Amino acid sequence: MFRTSARQNPLRSSALHLVLIVYTLICVAPILLIIMNSFKSRRGIFGAPLEFPRGETFSLEGYETVFTIGNFPLYFQNSLIVTIVSLLLTVVFGAMAAFALSEYRYRGREILTLYMILGLMVPIRLGTVGILNMMAAAGISNTLTALILVYTAQHLPLAIFVMSELMRQVSDDLKNAARIDGLSEYRILFRLVMPVMRPAIATIAVFTMIPIWNDLWFPLVLAPSEETRTVTLGAQFFIGQFVTNWSAVLAALSLAIIPMLVLYMLFSRQIIRGITSGAVK
Amino acid sequence: MGELAFRNITKRFDKTEVLRHIDFQIEDGEFVVIVGPSGCGKSTLLRIAAGLEDQSEGQVIIGGTDVSLAPPAKRAIAMVFQSYALYPHLTVEGNMSLGLKQARTPKDVIKERIAEATRILALEPYLKRKPGQLSGGQRQRVAIGRAISRHPQVFLFDEPLSNLDAALRDQVRMEIADLHRRLGATMLYVTHDQVEAMTLADRIVVMHDGVVQQIGTPRELYKTPANTFVAGFIGSPRMNMFQGQANSGVIRAPGLPPLPLPEGTALSGPVTVGLRANGLDLHPAPGAGADTSEVVDIDYLGNVCYLRLTLPDDATMVVEQRPDHPFSLGDHVTVTVQPEEVHLFDPEGLRI
Ligand SMILES: Nc1ncnc2c1ncn2[C@@H]1O[C@H](COP(=O)(O)OP(=O)(O)O)[C@@H](O)[C@H]1O
Numbered sequence: 064m065f066r067t068s069a070r071q072n073p074l075r076s077s078a079l080h081l082v083l084i085v086y087t088l089i090c091v092a093p094i095l096l097i098i099m100n101s102f103k104s105r106r107g108i109f110g111a112p113l114e115f116p117r118g119e120t121f122s123l124e125g126y127e128t129v130f131t132i133g134n135f136p137l138y139f140q141n142s143l144i145v146t147i148v149s150l151l152l153t154v155v156f157g158a159m160a161a162f163a164l165s166e167y168r169y170r171g172r173e174i175l176t177l178y179m180i181l182g183l184m185v186p187i188r189l190g191t192v193g194i195l196n197m198m199a200a201a202g203i204s205n206t207l208t209a210l211i212l213v214y215t216a217q218h219l220p221l222a223i224f225v226m227s228e229l230m231r232q233v234s235d236d237l238k239n240a241a242r243i244d245g246l247s248e249y250r251i252l253f254r255l256v257m258p259v260m261r262p263a264i265a266t267i268a269v270f271t272m273i274p275i276w277n278d279l280w281f282p283l284v285l286a287p288s289e290e291t292r293t294v295t296l297g298a299q300f301f302i303g304q305f306v307t308n309w310s311a312v313l314a315a316l317s318l319a320i321i322p323m324l325v326l327y328m329l330f331s332r333q334i335i336r337g338i339t340s341g342a343v344k
Numbered sequence: 345m346g347e348l349a350f351r352n353i354t355k356r357f358d359k360t361e362v363l364r365h366i367d368f369q370i371e372d373g374e375f376v377v378i379v380g381p382s383g384c385g386k387s388t389l390l391r392i393a394a395g396l397e398d399q400s401e402g403q404v405i406i407g408g409t410d411v412s413l414a415p416p417a418k419r420a421i422a423m424v425f426q427s428y429a430l431y432p433h434l435t436v437e438g439n440m441s442l443g444l445k446q447a448r449t450p451k452d453v454i455k456e457r458i459a460e461a462t463r464i465l466a467l468e469p470y471l472k473r474k475p476g477q478l479s480g481g482q483r484q485r486v487a488i489g490r491a492i493s494r495h496p497q498v499f500l501f502d503e504p505l506s507n508l509d510a511a512l513r514d515q516v517r518m519e520i521a522d523l524h525r526r527l528g529a530t531m532l533y534v535t536h537d538q539v540e541a542m543t544l545a546d547r548i549v550v551m552h553d554g555v556v557q558q559i560g561t562p563r564e565l566y567k568t569p570a571n572t573f574v575a576g577f578i579g580s581p582r583m584n585m586f587q588g589q590a591n592s593g594v595i596r597a598p599g600l601p602p603l604p605l606p607e608g609t610a611l612s613g614p615v616t617v618g619l620r621a622n623g624l625d626l627h628p629a630p631g632a633g634a635d636t637s638e639v640v641d642i643d644y645l646g647n648v649c650y651l652r653l654t655l656p657d658d659a660t661m662v663v664e665q666r667p668d669h670p671f672s673l674g675d676h677v678t679v680t681v682q683p684e685e686v687h688l689f690d691p692e693g694l695r696i
């Protein structure tokens with residue numbers, strides 16, 4: 064690693080770094096702007112939007128509003144429950160389906176694979192009306208369960224697709240050795256195959272978790288009640304038709320970044336090992 | 345008690361038959377090697393014995409019990425794979441004990457079994473290591489240790505040496521031979537390498553295209569191959585084969601001296617003549633002639649030499665010579681055949 068980068072042309076490597084730094088700045092700038100402005104008064108936000116909070120512009124009024132007026136701790140809890148449970152269900156059921164599709168030979172397997180993966184091509188929002196009716200008929204509209212079911216269904220196809228491709232690459236001999244040692248198919252999947260695929264699963268987890276956390280549509284349609292509101296929906300509370308409390312909106316958004324950041328860091332440290340070893344014991 | 349029998353096993357993947365009517369028995373304590381070219385169905389047969397694959401027809405009998413429908417863990421077998429197949433997250437000790445724990449073996453028995461396997465294979469220094477920290481040869485020894493600790497009735501090996509380099513391959517091969525002598529266990533071993541087969545086996549099963557070609561001791565296969573496939577596959581260098589015509593007690597093949605038919609055979613028509621490299625003698629010839637061959641290549645192996653000749657009709661032939669032979673490249677020679685070393689096959693390839 065070190066030797067190859069040391070041997071690289073310094074000009075090329077600094078050019079590369081320049082490009083990467085510029086790109087990083089472009090990506091980070093909006094987030095920085097949000098966090099910066101969340102610590103300013105309304106006057107500060109509009110008077111000097113690009114400045115760091117200073118003496119007279121510094122204010123915690125946004126955060127105060129969020130914690131006093133809105134029911135934010137509850138919204139956070141809702142978002143976390145929905146995101147984590149959906150994520151777990153997606154990974155666990157995705158892995159099981161992928162294993163069934165990649166490991167065993169049976170009639171109709173190709174059709175079943177196609178059926179599972181078809182979801183990749185159909186935008187789930189087109190089915191909103193149907194989903195809404197279904198949830199109402201099942202009596203679970205305005206519950207977190209409704210959201211969890213929808214998100215799990217939405218993200219399963221990609222998880223199945225990626226994992227079944229990867230599982231084909233896990234050594235057959237290893238699985239067979241485990242079968243001879245008497246391990247159940249569940250243990251082979253969760254204790255042998257999934258740990259090998261840990262990085263891939265962490266990636267899937269990140270790609271599943273972020274859209275769920277950020278989604279506004281389904282919380283709005285399926286669970287808009289006060290007790291089931293998620294953070295993204297809760298933040299809308301401060302955006303009025305005529306007046307928008309920008310400090311509060313920005314404070315809510317800044318706070319909403321934190322859990323994702325924490326989860327992301329956990330995944331990059333492959334917390335997944337714990338998840339998979341604890342899933343089936 | 346540890347015998348393994350295949351009863352009329354046929355295996356189809358979709359419509360293609362990869363095994364056809366496999367029917368033979370391995371006696372208790374016997375070391376049988378299945379040998380055949382890649383893709384002939386050896387691994388499939390072994391996996392059927394282990395219960396990792398379902399046979400389409402037929403039965404597998406282990407120790408007198410029909411285990412055709414039993415899961416792998418209930419068949420009293422252990423298997424060693426080409427790719428080692430060690431559990432990457434477990435230590436050497438963990439690898440050897442997992443199957444026993446799974447079978448709810450008492451703790452002290454597990455300890456005893458691991459100690460035994462460790463002693464036999466000298467694995468003591470590695471017990472606490474993970475497979476990733478071991479070399480290829482060590483990993484395969486651990487895999488063998490894992491098999492030993494199961495105390496199976498039958499050991500199954502699927503090309504266990506193919507991932508090892510040449511020097512290690514010989515070493516591990518000898519360890520497997522020692523192991524068999526020591527444990528006296530029934531072993532079924534699959535390889536595409538006929539040298540491995542010849543050196544390890546009590547009996548060899550030669551397979552080709554999913555069909556058993558011949559079963560016999562290494563000596564039987566070498567001395568009396570049942571057909572042209574076995575003749576070509578067993579023995580190194582490959583047996584020389586020529587198409588000839590049998591007529592009034594003599595066989596004539598282009599480029600070869602006339603060969604007498606064996607006593608008591610009345611044969612006429614096309615035949616295939618098989619000649620091993622060591623059943624031929626060379627004589628110097630003064631120059632090129634209608635019945636002389638040319639030496640086009642010499643492989644010096646130290647204890648023997650293999651000479652490649654071009655016959656008058658442009659066919660080639662390999663002849664074994666002592667290393668002090670008088671020939672050099674470009675020499676013209678005449679070939680004579682030791683009559684007892686002639687193998688004859690009919691047009692279907694079956695031994696006459
Ligand atoms: N799972 C499978 N599906 C379809 N064909 C298979 C499968 N496994 C093996 N085969 C086919 O069966 C034949 C025998 O394979 P194998 O037993 O692995 O051969 P060998 O071990 O002798 O090299 C090959 O032609 C292979 O393509």
Ligand SMILES: [Mg+2]
Pocket residue numbers: 386387388503
């Ligand atoms: Mg094979």
